[in-house]
Amino acid sequence: MIDALARPQSVAVFGATSDIAGALIARxxxxxxxxxxxxxxxxxxxDRLVESLRGGTSAPEVVVLDFDAADHASHEAVVDLAFxxxxxxxxxxAFGVLGSQPEFDDDPDAAVxxxxxxxxxxxxxxxxxxxxxxxxxxxxxxxxxSVAGERARASNFVYGSTKAGLDSFATGLGDALRGSGVSVMxxxxxxxxxxxxxxxxxxxxxxxPDDVAEAIVEGLxxxxxxxxxxxxxxFVMSGLRHLPRSVFRRLPI
Amino acid sequence: xxxSDLLATSGSRGVIARGxxxxxxxxxxxxxxxxxxxxxxxxxxxxPTSGTAVVGAGTSLDSVMxxxxxxGWWVPVTPGTRQVTVGGAIGGDIHGKNHHVDGSFAxxxxxxxxxxxxxxxxxxxxGDDLFHATTGGMGLTGVILEAELTLTPISTALVNVDTDRxxxxxxxxxxxxxGDDRFRYSVAWxxxxxxxxxxxxxxxxxxxxxxTDVPVxxxxxxxxxxxxxxxxxxxxxxxxxxxxxxxxxxxWFRRAPERRRGELEHLGTFFHPLDGVRDWNLLYxxxxxxxxxxxxxxxxxxxxxxxxxxxxxxxxTSFLSVLKRFGAQGPGHxxxxxPGWTLAxxxxxAVDGLAPxxxxxxxxxxxxxxxxxxxxxxxxxxAMMEAMYPRLxxxxxxxxxxxxxxxxNSDLARRLHL
Numbered sequence: 326m327i328d329a330l331a332r333p334q335s336v337a338v339f340g341a342t343s344d345i346a347g348a349l350i351a352r353x354x355x356x357x358x359x360x361x362x363x364x365x366x367x368x369x370x371x372d373r374l375v376e377s378l379r380g381g382t383s384a385p386e387v388v389v390l391d392f393d394a395a396d397h398a399s400h401e402a403v404v405d406l407a408f409x410x411x412x413x414x415x416x417x418x419a420f421g422v423l424g425s426q427p428e429f430d431d432d433p434d435a436a437v438x439x440x441x442x443x444x445x446x447x448x449x450x451x452x453x454x455x456x457x458x459x460x461x462x463x464x465x466x467x468x469x470x471s472v473a474g475e476r477a478r479a480s481n482f483v484y485g486s487t488k489a490g491l492d493s494f495a496t497g498l499g500d501a502l503r504g505s506g507v508s509v510m511x512x513x514x515x516x517x518x519x520x521x522x523x524x525x526x527x528x529x530x531x532x533x534p535d536d537v538a539e540a541i542v543e544g545l546x547x548x549x550x551x552x553x554x555x556x557x558x559x560f561v562m563s564g565l566r567h568l569p570r571s572v573f574r575r576l577p578i
Numbered sequence: 579x580x581x582s583d584l585l586a587t588s589g590s591r592g593v594i595a596r597g598x599x600x601x602x603x604x605x606x607x608x609x610x611x612x613x614x615x616x617x618x619x620x621x622x623x624x625x626p627t628s629g630t631a632v633v634g635a636g637t638s639l640d641s642v643m644x645x646x647x648x649x650g651w652w653v654p655v656t657p658g659t660r661q662v663t664v665g666g667a668i669g670g671d672i673h674g675k676n677h678h679v680d681g682s683f684a685x686x687x688x689x690x691x692x693x694x695x696x697x698x699x700x701x702x703x704x705g706d707d708l709f710h711a712t713t714g715g716m717g718l719t720g721v722i723l724e725a726e727l728t729l730t731p732i733s734t735a736l737v738n739v740d741t742d743r744x745x746x747x748x749x750x751x752x753x754x755x756x757g758d759d760r761f762r763y764s765v766a767w768x769x770x771x772x773x774x775x776x777x778x779x780x781x782x783x784x785x786x787x788x789x790t791d792v793p794v795x796x797x798x799x800x801x802x803x804x805x806x807x808x809x810x811x812x813x814x815x816x817x818x819x820x821x822x823x824x825x826x827x828x829x830w831f832r833r834a835p836e837r838r839r840g841e842l843e844h845l846g847t848f849f850h851p852l853d854g855v856r857d858w859n860l861l862y863x864x865x866x867x868x869x870x871x872x873x874x875x876x877x878x879x880x881x882x883x884x885x886x887x888x889x890x891x892x893x894x895t896s897f898l899s900v901l902k903r904f905g906a907q908g909p910g911h912x913x914x915x916x917p918g919w920t921l922a923x924x925x926x927x928a929v930d931g932l933a934p935x936x937x938x939x940x941x942x943x944x945x946x947x948x949x950x951x952x953x954x955x956x957x958x959x960x961a962m963m964e965a966m967y968p969r970l971x972x973x974x975x976x977x978x979x980x981x982x983x984x985x986x987n988s989d990l991a992r993r994l995h996l
Contacts, residue, residue: 326604327695329868329956330933334993356959358939383961412609412992462610463590463989506609546928547865 326414327465328357331546333414337362337407339392339498340420341448342370342481344519345469348538349417354378358385362407366391366419394420394446395438415545416454417467418447419493424532429483436483448494455498466509467541468495469563472553472576475489475513475562480576499550501559513562514554528578529554581614581721585985586614586697592987593951595721597663598638601670602869603840603956604989605716611987614721616665617807621724624649629729630688635665635722642727645870647801647845651729652786654686658900660800660850665722670953671714671913673920675763675849678905681728682915684713685908690725695981698722704909711976714910716952718977718986718996726921732786735799737763737848739784743831747883751919754781754903761785763848764903770886770896771827772922777886779901780834787842796842803853825897862911867897868956870936871922873915874902874948881946889923892931896923911973914951922954933957940966952990960995970996 327333338346341363350361361378365371371389377421378387392403407413421443421516429436447468458464473481474488492511499509514537517526537554544552565573585593598617599606606613622641626649631643639653640660646652646654655667655674662672667683667730668690689703691809692712699989702709712719740761744750751767756892758764761783768779789797846853854898874881882901889896900922904915925932940950940962949966964970 326609326989328867328993329603330927330936332933332957355934357933357957359960383959460610462608569927 326412326463327545331542331548332357332502333545334358334464335360335411335413335415336415337364337413337454338419339364339403339407340418341365341395341439342368342374343419343421343521344534345421345514345517345537346417346572347374349380349419349541350374351379352538353404353415354385356383357458358383359387360388360411361388362388362413364407366393366402367391368569379462390421394442394450397427397445397449400446400449400453403546404450404457407454407458412461413454413458413464415465415467416458417469417541418491419469420446421521423468423481423484426479426481427482440487440490441470443469443484444494446491451495453499455507455509457501459502459505461565462510463506464508465496465545466498466507467523468509468511469537470495470511470513472558476566479574480578498549508548508550510541510550510552511554512541512544513558514540515561517554530558530561581693581723582697583720584614585693585695588985592984593721593864594986594988595635595665595669595717597636597666598661600659600662601666602954603736604672604993605953606666607989608713608987609989609992616663616721619665619723619772624651624729626650629668629727629731632724633664634724635663635668635948637664638662639667641826643845644801647732647735648799650732650799652732652845654728654730655678655683656849657849659853660846661853663898664725664727665717668713668722668725668836669715669717671908671910671915672953672972673904673915675765675902678758678903678914679762679763681905682910682913684710684715684907684913686728687713688726688728691723693723694720694914695983695985707976708916708980711911711973713908714913714952715973716912716990716996717988718929719980720986722917724754730786732794732799734787734797736787736792736796736842737784737845738787739782739838739841739843739848741835741841742781743778743834744781745779747886748780750777750779750781750901751879753880754901758783758903766901767829767830768886768899768901768921769827769901770889771824775828775831776890777833778885780831782848784843784848791840792842798933801845803844803850813934819922823897826897827895862954865926867924868927868932868936869922869924869954870939871914871920871944871951871954872939872948873918873920873951874943874946875916876903878946878948881942881948882919885921885923888935888939889925892929892935894925894929894932894935896925899923911969911976912952912967914953916949918948920951921950934949937962943950952994955990955994958994961995963994963996 370497396495475493477485516531596606616636619636621634762785764783944965
């Protein structure tokens with residue numbers, strides 16, 4: 326159960342080796358945490374994460390699952406294993422690829438693959454998690470969206486469109502789940518300094534993975550449905566959303 | 579549909595009974611399962627000569643009091659609000675200001691009828707293992723349907739109250755140790771507010787007033803308490819600040835007389851000050867609050883001061899802090915009271931660092947052989963539960979034997995692995 330101070334006992338992270346997922350797991354790992362599902366592709370990063378969670382006086386039970394966001398046929402089994410006979414209080418969709426617009430322009434298959442991961446993968450996992458949570462009558466699903474999904478930019482519109490799909494899906498799912506005891510929190514970070522964005526020029530209002538993790542934990546405490554990181558991004562995006570297209574496309578973003 | 583049918587046909591998420599919902603935690607919540615509103619079982623029959631009452635589990639103590647006071651009887655144990663049901667009072671094995679003399683609620687239950695998970699209904703009495711698992715069992719052994727209570731005789735509707743203000747915690751606690759035995763009812767309000775005044779308190783003690791204590795015109799047995807004021811629906815956040823809570827505590831302290839003897843207070847005024855303010859819980863605003871109540875043995879009395887100091891250090895100022903000494907331990911498996919000091923705190927949930935701080939207090943309380951009150955808990959861990967309740971294994975074994983398919987379940991039970 327998620328306790329009165331918003332601390333979950335049972336957490337499943339899909340795409341658990343992302344930098345943001347790592348920072349979030351570090352924040353959630355405390356005496357309250359009983360069970361943690363690490364769903365990710367096999368990798369050294371996954372092994373290191375699992376290793377870092379062992380030991381300690383109150384270490385949670387760690388369940389490691391092979392999970393590929395693009396392999397939709399496997400998702401039913403992965404979500405089944407993630408729940409097992411337990412409740413999952415908090416599920417996090419932390420997987421995603423950024424790609425680059427020139428790459429997508431040259432190789433439309435890469436663009437399709439990004440959509441299969443960011444959008445279709447989220448939909449495939451999100452719907453299955455929602456169904457299980459609806460049956461258990463409680464739980465929170467956190468979807469890592471992006472401000473890039475709010476208005477697609479010419480410089481990265483394929484990525485933006487995948488996040489737009491995810492964001493729209495998660496927001497609608499949250500509304501559909503009203504009254505079921507299950508909630509969805511959509512997290513919209515701006516530029517996050519992670520391995521995914523390494524080598525790119527930093528955008529204004531850039532944040533680190535730990536800032537995103539902190540915003541998620543604070544959002545859980547406040548019962549938020551939408552979280553911008555940093556919070557001022559909400560107002561920036563509100564302005565950008567309403568710019569005329571002829572102006573927006575000329576912006577150096 | 580009968581309760582026993584509901585139990586037999588419960589889905590995988592189980593059933594839990596709910597009374598008036600005054601538990602601060604998740605004891606009467608059941609995500610994905612069934613919650614039984616017991617308030618329809620509100621029967622009440624009082625035998626005015628023997629002073630026994632047979633009551634439905636959903637009957638409120640308020641109803642019992644309104645019926646029994648005019649007949650010269652009082653409810654044997656009452657918490658700080660009348661708005662709790664008899665079933666909830668048994669399930670939580672609640673205590674009142676008279677615990678050091680009269681014990682907990684279950685000590686005054688002569689029998690109870692319980693709908694068991696297998697659909698059967700059994701009448702249980704003290705001495706039966708299942709009775710003692712049910713009293714304080716948080717509704718997890720079955721659904722309580724009815725019970726018989728032994729009432730307390732009174733000859734007026736007034737309480738003879740002595741009030742003493744103490745400027746520090748040591749003097750307050752010394753006065754309680756020294757004098758509590760002379761009073762049937764004793765409780766202290768403690769200032770958890772500002773530096774320097776932390777731990778000062780107001781001790782109120784008393785007993786039912788005899789007719790001879792009371793002027794003739796006040797000798798009636800009327801009991802018709804009314805709500806005095808309501809809290810507006812939209813409370814400004816500023817009300818929740820540490821400064822305003824400190825100011826409230828200051829006013830509360832100043833309001834009390836330094837020393838007063840033999841003041842006659844009405845039953846409702848003495849026992850249920852909070853019921854005078856409707857929706858007082860709204861004062862905590864949208865983020866709400868958590869209750870934290872622990873008991874430690876007399877040998878670990880220092881924990882009271884330590885808890886107040888640690889909470890003040892992070893700015894978690896308790897709005898209303900209540901200190902009391904418990905008497906002997908009852909036979910309930912998961913019953914909370916044990917001999918020692920109990921401190922109840924209301925803490926604003928929004929305070930940063932509250933969660934780890936309460937975890938550290940859990941550990942301290944457990945290491946001293948104390949425990950946290952399940953009826954108020956909303957954030958403890960299963961490991962602490964095991965450390966604090968030595969009879970938990972016995973309770974689990976009994977629960978497993980009568981309810982192997984977990985027809986009875988609650989969020990509290992899931993969270994703490996009861």
